[in-house]
Amino acid sequence: MDTYTVAVVVGSLRKDSFNGRLAEGLARMAPPEFAFKRVEIGDLPLYNQDDDGHDGSAAKRLKDEIRAANALLFVTPEYNRSMPGVLKNALDIASRPYGQSVWAGKPAGVIGVSVGAIGSALAQQHLRNVLAYLDVPTLGQPEAFLQYREGMFAADGGIGTESKPLLQAWMDRYVAWVKRHVQ
Numbered sequence: 001m002d003t004y005t006v007a008v009v010v011g012s013l014r015k016d017s018f019n020g021r022l023a024e025g026l027a028r029m030a031p032p033e034f035a036f037k038r039v040e041i042g043d044l045p046l047y048n049q050d051d052d053g054h055d056g057s058a059a060k061r062l063k064d065e066i067r068a069a070n071a072l073l074f075v076t077p078e079y080n081r082s083m084p085g086v087l088k089n090a091l092d093i094a095s096r097p098y099g100q101s102v103w104a105g106k107p108a109g110v111i112g113v114s115v116g117a118i119g120s121a122l123a124q125q126h127l128r129n130v131l132a133y134l135d136v137p138t139l140g141q142p143e144a145f146l147q148y149r150e151g152m153f154a155a156d157g158g159i160g161t162e163s164k165p166l167l168q169a170w171m172d173r174y175v176a177w178v179k180r181h182v183q
Helices: 019-027 057-068 085-093 121-133 163-179
Strands: 006-009 035-037 071-075 107-114 145-147
Touching: 006 019, 006 057, 006 163, 019 035, 019 071, 019 107, 019 163, 057 085, 071 163, 085 121, 107 121, 107 163
Parallel strands: 006 035, 006 071, 071 107, 107 145
Antiparallel strands: none
């Protein structure tokens, strides 16, 4: 395969989100045959089963972008010991109507950063449970539960020096995971 297209789903809507910055930094660490495209989830309506089969433009766009991707990268903070509602909403919208999920079969990585001591550990665990149900083969190891610290990001938007070895090792395993699952 010449290019692996990765749909990046960031679970934070904040303009200067740590997770948005992490997603950007990780994309810079990937080999050149990997193209990362962040998908918009902040404009999605709340999932309503009455809308199944009658998607609005934002839902159609999300589904088309996920369909077009070879792989998925979820980068999420932890809110109240779980994934943010906006991320769960995007998962629900793109998995419906029942039996027509656009997530199924696409290899994924799950990572995230939060200010709390356990990083995004519980958000990632809850997300992994949902992804398992949606038939998304998800990289199991290494796990990376990152607590935000000053210096995590470089001034140029990349990953800071101290964080680079851990995150490069994670990205290398993610790249191998995607290549193993995408034909």
